[in-house]
Amino acid sequence: MNAIGSFKGLQAPCGRIVDGERYEDHDDEVVITQETLYTCGCQSIQHEYHDGSVSRKIVRHDGHVLVDELLSAE
Numbered sequence: 620m621n622a623i624g625s626f627k628g629l630q631a632p633c634g635r636i637v638d639g640e641r642y643e644d645h646d647d648e649v650v651i652t653q654e655t656l657y658t659c660g661c662q663s664i665q666h667e668y669h670d671g672s673v674s675r676k677i678v679r680h681d682g683h684v685l686v687d688e689l690l691s692a693e
């Protein structure tokens with residue numbers, strides 16, 4: 620994972636205003652992986668696949684999965 624930047628004062632999935640960091644990764648199986656890690660422990664992970672479909676998962680800092688979805692390409 621490559622850190623692509625940090626941010627301050629954004630709203631985490633749990634509703635708190637926190638800082639955090641963004642990461643991005645490229646590999647053969649998943650075209651692009653983007654991760655956002657919030658200092659409270661919440662995280663958001665997005666994968667883009669070769670066929671254009673996108674999966675998105677948002678996990679709250681207590682481990683509760685808020686969003687887990689796959690958006691398929693047209």
Ligand SMILES: [Zn+2]
Nearest residue numbers: 633659661680
């Ligand atoms: Zn949180």
